[in-house]
Amino acid sequence: MIIRQDNKMADLIHMNYLLISVINRFGIDLGFRDKTVFEVCREHHIDVRFFLEIVNAFHDKDYFPDEDLQDFSIRLIVDYLAKTHRYYLDEKIPEIEQLIDEMVNTCFNQTDNLNMLQKFFKEYKEELAHHTKREDEVVFPYAIHVEKAFTRGKADPDLKNQMNGYSITDYINEHDNIEEKLFDLKNIIIKYLPPPKNRALCNKVLSELFNLEKDMNDHSRIEEKVLVPKVIVMEKQLRKQDN
Amino acid sequence: MPKLSILIAEKSYLIRKGLVLILAEFPQVGNIVETDNEEAFISLVNKNNFQILFLNPSFIRSGKFHTTFEKIPSPRAPVLIGIISREDNKKSQIKFAETIGFDENKSHLLKKIENLILRSSGYQPEEEGTSELSEREKNILRHIALGFTNKEIGEKLYISAHTVITHRKNITRKLGIKSVSGLTVYAILNKIVGMDEIRL
Numbered sequence: 001m002i003i004r005q006d007n008k009m010a011d012l013i014h015m016n017y018l019l020i021s022v023i024n025r026f027g028i029d030l031g032f033r034d035k036t037v038f039e040v041c042r043e044h045h046i047d048v049r050f051f052l053e054i055v056n057a058f059h060d061k062d063y064f065p066d067e068d069l070q071d072f073s074i075r076l077i078v079d080y081l082a083k084t085h086r087y088y089l090d091e092k093i094p095e096i097e098q099l100i101d102e103m104v105n106t107c108f109n110q111t112d113n114l115n116m117l118q119k120f121f122k123e124y125k126e127e128l129a130h131h132t133k134r135e136d137e138v139v140f141p142y143a144i145h146v147e148k149a150f151t152r153g154k155a156d157p158d159l160k161n162q163m164n165g166y167s168i169t170d171y172i173n174e175h176d177n178i179e180e181k182l183f184d185l186k187n188i189i190i191k192y193l194p195p196p197k198n199r200a201l202c203n204k205v206l207s208e209l210f211n212l213e214k215d216m217n218d219h220s221r222i223e224e225k226v227l228v229p230k231v232i233v234m235e236k237q238l239r240k241q242d243n
Numbered sequence: 244m245p246k247l248s249i250l251i252a253e254k255s256y257l258i259r260k261g262l263v264l265i266l267a268e269f270p271q272v273g274n275i276v277e278t279d280n281e282e283a284f285i286s287l288v289n290k291n292n293f294q295i296l297f298l299n300p301s302f303i304r305s306g307k308f309h310t311t312f313e314k315i316p317s318p319r320a321p322v323l324i325g326i327i328s329r330e331d332n333k334k335s336q337i338k339f340a341e342t343i344g345f346d347e348n349k350s351h352l353l354k355k356i357e358n359l360i361l362r363s364s365g366y367q368p369e370e371e372g373t374s375e376l377s378e379r380e381k382n383i384l385r386h387i388a389l390g391f392t393n394k395e396i397g398e399k400l401y402i403s404a405h406t407v408i409t410h411r412k413n414i415t416r417k418l419g420i421k422s423v424s425g426l427t428v429y430a431i432l433n434k435i436v437g438m439d440e441i442r443l
C-alpha cells in the first residue's frame with residue numbers, strides 16, 4: 001500500500017512497526033491519538049511530502065516516487081540521512097554491542113571462547129563510523145554545495161574545481177555495502193554458535209540485527225536512489241552552463 | 244552457485260507483484276527486475292545478464308523483440324517463460340521454454356516455477372546437501388583467517404590466485420559468510436585456526 005497524508009499515523013505503525021524508528025528520526029514521538037500524517041507533520045513543522053517519500057521508500061523497496069513529489073531540497077534529504085547516521089552510531093550500535101557483551105558473558109561457557117564475537121562487532125562499529133564520517137564530512141557538504149550553486153544558477157570556481165576532482169558519481173562507485181558484516185554475524189549466530197543457555201537473549205540479538213539490517217538497506221537506498229540522482233541532474237546543469 | 248537474475252516483463256502490476264512474491268521465496272533467486280514498458284525492456288535485456296525472463300507477449304508491440312533477442316549470444320540467452328494461457332500460446336510467435344497461465348492452480352504453478360528455478364540454477368542434488376568444507380577449503384580458510392592475501396595463499400599452496408578465488412567463493416557460498424572477519428570467527432569457532440594465532 002502507498003502511505004498518504006490522510007492516513008492515520010497510528011495505522012502506519014500497525015502496518016509496519018519498524019517505521020517507529022523512522023518516525024522518531026523526524027522528532028515525532030508515539031501518542032498520536034487519531035491524528036493523520038498531515039496533521040502530525042504540520043505540528044512538527046515537517047515537510048509532509050518529504051515525510052511520505054521516506055516512509056514509503058522504507059515500507060516498500062520498489063516504491064518509485066512520482067516526479068512531482070521529488071522536488072524537496074537536498075538539504076532535507078541530507079539532514080535526514082545524517083540523523084540516521086547518529087541513530088545508528090549513538091543508539092542502535094551501542095545497544096546491540098551491549099546485548100552481544102551480555103550474550104557472550106552469560107549465554108555460553110567461558111571455554112567457548114566467544115569474545116571474538118565482541119571483537120568482530122567492534123571492528124564493524126569502526127567500519128561503520130568510518131563510512132558515515134566520510135559521508136557526513138565530504139559527500140553531504142558537497143551535495144549541499146551543488147544545490148546552492150544550482151539555485152543560484154552558477155557554480156563558483158571553488159565548486160567547479162571540486163566537481164572536476166570529485167563528483168557524486170565517484171561516490172556512488174565507491175559506495176560500499178555496510179550491511180555485509182551484519183549479514184555474516186546473523187549467519188554465525190543462526191548457524192554456528194553452540195546452543196545458548198539463554199535463548200531469549202540470543203533471539204533478541206538476532207532480531208535487533210535483522211531490524212538494523214533492514215533499516216540500513218533502506219538508508220543506502222535513499223542515498224543511492226534519491227540523493228544521488230538529484231545531485232547528478234544538478235551537476236549536469238551546472239556543467240552545461242560552463243560551456 | 245551465483246544467484247539467479249530474473250527479469251519480469253509484464254504490464255499488469257498485479258501479476259508482476261504476484262510473481263515477485265513467489266520467486267523471492269527461493270534462496271536461489273537473487274536479483275528480480277520488473278519492467279512495464281517495451282523500451283525499458285529492450286535496454287534491460289541488452290545491458291544485463293538474466294538467466295530467466297518472464298514475458299507477457301502482449302507486451303511487445305513493435306517487432307523489436309526478435310531482433311534484440313536473437314542478437315544475444317546463446318550461452319547468455321535467458322530461459323524464456325511466457326506469461327500466457329495455453330490457448331494463446333498456440334498462436335504466439337515467440338517460442339517459450341515454458342508457459343505459466345493465469346488459470347493454473349496453486350500447486351501446479353508452484354511446481355512449475357520450482358522446477359524452472361532448480362534447473363536454471365544448475366541444481367545438483369548430491370552436491371547441494373554438503374555444505375561441509377573440504378580439507379582443501381579448510382586449509383584455505385585457515386590462511387584467510389591468518390590474514391594472507393589470495394596471491395600469498397596461492398604461493399604457499401602452489402595454486403594460482405585464480406584457483407584461490409574460486410575456493411573462496413565456494414567457501415562463502417557454503418558457509419553464508421562473506422567478510423574476512425566473519426570467516427575468521429567461523430574458523431576459530433570450528434578450531435580451524437587457534438585464537439592465539441591471529442589478531443582480529
Ligand SMILES: [Fe+2]
Nearest residue numbers: 081132135223
Ligand atoms: Fe549513510
Ligand SMILES: [Fe+2]
Nearest residue numbers: 135175220223
Ligand atoms: Fe552510505
